[in-house]
Amino acid sequence: MLSFKTINKARFSVTALLIAASMGAAGIALLWKQQPPPPPDPKLAELTQRVKTIETSLAQATMALDIERKTISEMNSTLLSLQAESLEQQLALRFYQKVMAPEYTANGVHIEKVILTQGISDRHIRFEVLIAQLEKRKRYIKGNLALEILGSFDGKPQVLKVSEMVKSAKDLKVSFRFFQHVKSNFDLPEGFMPERLKVAIKMPRQRGQKAANVTQEYPWNELIKLPMQPILPGAS
The missing domain is CATH 2.60.40.1400 (G protein-activated inward rectifier potassium channel 1)
Structure with missing residues (x-):
């Protein structure tokens, strides 16, 4: 049967090991923080810039498309109005020719x-x-x-x-x-x-x-x- 003294020695050894492990982990973490950050990846930076450029171009194209649609809609409305006006003039001319110019x-x-x-x-x-x-x-x-x-x-x-x-x-x-x-x-x-x-x-x-x-x-x-x-x- 183990004596009380032997048990205390074992406990002391385990505690010492735990303290040493904690100090080692803290030291490693401190050393890791002191390491300089890795240099940026040029390919990743280039891809990021391309994505930003594409997003900007897409936004500009969407805006231009909206403006073009509005312009076409306004032009169609104007054209329909002119066609209606032309039709009215043609009908008026026909009526005039029928009444005033029977020949x-x-x-x-x-x-x-x-x-x-x-x-x-x-x-x-x-x-x-x-x-x-x-x-x-x-x-x-x-x-x-x-x-x-x-x-x-x-x-x-x-x-x-x-x-x-x-x-x-x-x-x-x-x-x-x-x-x-x-x-x-x-x-x-x-x-x-x-x-x-x-x-x-x-x-x-x-x-x-x-x-x-x-x-x-x-x-x-x-x-x-x-x-x-x-x-x-x-x-x-």
């Missing part, structure tokens, strides 16, 4: 637009005529579109009939309730100098339709549109 309207039919486009050859002409019906009608408007080109040949006045130059007379047939877009093409004879275009809609008498004509004349140079030229040489 431009018959059976409610009105020539809306005439376009001439020059082909690759300056003698080849494509034409478009948009015809509209201004009145409420249940029956179709039927008739023919007649185009005459007033000009000169060798210094002498001459009139050309487009009906004699188109491939088919069916291209000039008119049959519609609300509107019709008539399109075709022809070739001007060499030496002929066009000056004016006379457009007429001839509507014969038939059931529900009175015999009537609508005629308008246009300066040739105000109607003709030149073809778009290629931007790059040799482009087609």
Whole structure:
């Protein structure tokens, strides 16, 4: 059996070891605190800077996108307003032409637009005529579109009939309730100098339709549109 003296010696030894261990740990901690901090990692610093740059660029892009969206919205509103105003003016003009200028309207039919486009050859002409019906009608408007080109040949006045130059007379047939877009093409004879275009809609008498004509004349140079030229040489 261990004596009391032996037990006390053992306790003293354990206590001494614990004190020594504590002092050693404290010394190590003190030495660790006295060590200089490790140098910064250049790659980590570069990545951090890149992240900050990207965040700044993203914020600027988001702001620019918001401004652009607001600008587009305002432009759309302005465009819609202008279109509505233009439509009102067109309707007012149609009403005026119908009431004050009856020669431009018959059976409610009105020539809306005439376009001439020059082909690759300056003698080849494509034409478009948009015809509209201004009145409420249940029956179709039927008739023919007649185009005459007033000009000169060798210094002498001459009139050309487009009906004699188109491939088919069916291209000039008119049959519609609300509107019709008539399109075709022809070739001007060499030496002929066009000056004016006379457009007429001839509507014969038939059931529900009175015999009537609508005629308008246009300066040739105000109607003709030149073809778009290629931007790059040799482009087609």
